[in-house]
Amino acid sequence: MMKSHFQLNGPWEKVRLHNVTGKDLVYTRGNGDSFDFGDSKLCGLSNAQCLTHDYFVIHRMYRSEMEYISLLGRGRANKSKIKNNRPGYYKSEEIDKLGNDYDVIEFSPDLLKDYYLRFDQFIQACSLAPIIAQSETFIKSRFDKVMGWAAKAKGSDADLFYKLFLNIQLPQVIDLRKVLYRKVVQNKLDQRVMIKHSWLYLIYSIATKLFHHLGLTRLTRKFAFYASKNAFDTNDKLLLDGAEIALKKISFPKQKYADFYREMAIYYYNQGELILACRFINEANKCRPNGPMIIKLHKLYNEES
Template sequence: MLANKNKVKIVAIAKDEARYITEWIYHHAYFGFDAFDIYVNNTTDDTPDILKRLYTQFDINIIMADALYLNNPSAFQTNAYKQSLLQAQKDGYSHLAFLDIDEFWTPKDFATSVHDMLAKAKHVDVLVFNWAVHRSESPFSRCFSKVNEFINDRHVKAIIKLGKPERISIHSAFGANLSYGNSDFNPPTFLDASKAKIEVASDQAPNAFVVHRVYRSQVEYVSMLCRGRPRGDRFKSNRVGYYINNNDGYQFIIDSKKLDAYYDGLDKVIDSGGLAKPIQDAEHFVIERYRQFIELVHQGVSVVEAISLLRALKNITLPEVLGVKSMLKDKADKIKIFQIGFNKSGTASIYHYFKSEGFKAIHWDGGRLSKTIKDNAEQGLPLLTGYEGYQVFTDMEHREADQSAFYSAEQYFKQLDQQYPGSIFILNYRDINRWLQSRRNHPGYLQKTVQSTGWSVDEVIEAWKTEYYDHIAAVKTYFENKPNLITLDLDKDDNQALFRALAARGIVLNQKTLPHVHKTKMNPEQKKKHIDAIRNAALFFEQDNLETAYMLMKVAHELRPEGKFIERKLNEFEAKLVAND
């Protein structure tokens, strides 16, 4: 057993980190962390060899974790943390920190050790430190220079006192009667129940923080996209673009003597371990992976990969990548998905489903979408003239001058198929009685049809019934021997039916579940209640399924664009998607 004093271990996951792990281990040992659990998984570079070389200089427990990963890829990180938590308690450690290899715990004075800080935080069970996102790195630069450009992010990483927490997450810990403290040792202002984010000023350094090297240089950032994701994606699909230099944030300035002493120590570690050549080889590995990314895109990507990569490569200015982005845009723009079923049958849900995945989607557009398609048809133009940049088209209907309804989706689905070969068509419908009732409930919809046709209410209802059966039959007959029709019964099909149908046609989306969005206007109290429910559902999924949370919060933002809390949460979710693997 260890002596009765603070003893702090860091737990980290390492996949292809050979270029970076020496600096990371040295940095944390320099600031007083005593030991390291490193879970190596799915690694194709020389991370294990470098760790073995560092093993002679630092207290490192190297855990080859492919089996643990394969047991449950999506929960691998938290399962690794739990395993180390149990063992650290047995080994007598007092505290445990959970950091990634691109996260550097750093004191503001660049001198205070983690032990100094813990000595002042005896009353705190969970110390949380916000991210300071690094935005001034050059290719393969070391983490710190004399002047560093940082911007604070609300997300935190924690150092926990062992013995009291009952549950841990990637960002925090939970348990009965736990005391939490920030780097000032004061209770932090958490922004949600998950305790993953705190209120923090964006433009000044706290007493201690976690430098997050989520971007590094542009070459390294693009190379990192080839690391894939645990669920098996070839590319990282949870990045929303490279940073833009602006005046936000602050300069973190380090005293020259402190910085020189710090790097003198790092150079000695590299010399003692014979690490200069392995680190140089690892740098070549990162560059080669960057080239591999370029080659893979040239060889061909799926539509979904093209869309997610366009989002991830936003603001990248490397000439090679600009050419790749042009190819990706051409690929993404070619796919066309048309919802050709009925309004009041999940059209808004379908729209938000694709929009949240990065597709350029257009929904109704105030009737202009349908009107433009009709005008183009009458003028002999391609039907999507004026909407060429969109990929997904929903709710294609409008009212004519006499207020009669015109449904371009019903009138022109054959021409759309002929003019845009390879497109996918979604015939969405629901139980006819429920559909009729929903149309009747839509403010003004029935009344406008009665007025424009001169029919009675019963006659309009009968006409709608005929329209319903005739259109379904016409679509199914036309596409009978074609593979590009998806039928979606909103009442009978489960909420993953669309995901499966798209996947069978080569479009594998990130989110499996179709959201349920009510488009029909309702009284203000009803509307508030439903939007609140969507917002709260997003908060519920925040810890366990961030992509679902992000999608739902985007829906809430669409429905309540003036909501400051929703907007703030949406921005936070985007930042976390950038950061989390």
């Protein structure tokens, strides 16, 4: 659909997705009448009295609920995989929540019925039914793809899909939005924990969890106490929840835990705790058996022990 056209030798300044802008441009309607947008930057339609013809094109921005979600998968020119500039599906009683004024366009029922009749005749005369069927299949396929992305979304992506699916009444979307809501709540909890309890708390929490996995009870209690001093009372249940959250924040593959084990081994070796150094370097070797530094330290520490 062509939304507007302009002369290349005119005083235009910028070509946008929906219009061409320029402070010295003269805009006209299809019948030749000129009008002023009142804005030389965005040129949004401010004069609603534009339906001066017997025929016109209605741009249904949202379309059906399935089409709306499918269109989200078209992405944006800024390389975003999802059209992230939608506040959710429109709802008539909330459509002016942004303070915008909207005009309701009404058509004669008889004229509308005649339009649909002629439309069906046009489809049949041009044998367009197979092409329309292909388009419907494409829309449904892209809808499923977007739903798949949303189901796997984490972090800020979960927040985005939760917003984009606002007001959708399709049962499968309602169910998915409930899942997204739980992720959004968890994200906010994670953020509050991280902001409140600092990077030091994160380190102590990770150490506490790893010491527990290694069976080092004394060090588990010691680092749990350090974490509690930076966050909660020692007996607070949130201490263990915080350790779980901290581990989830690690975005690299699990074999990268070798870095933590290696550094702890070096620390305890320098402290004269050779038995603990061997325990940690052995764990590091399990995670990354081909690491040159780990191989060297593994041999050194175990020979000395």
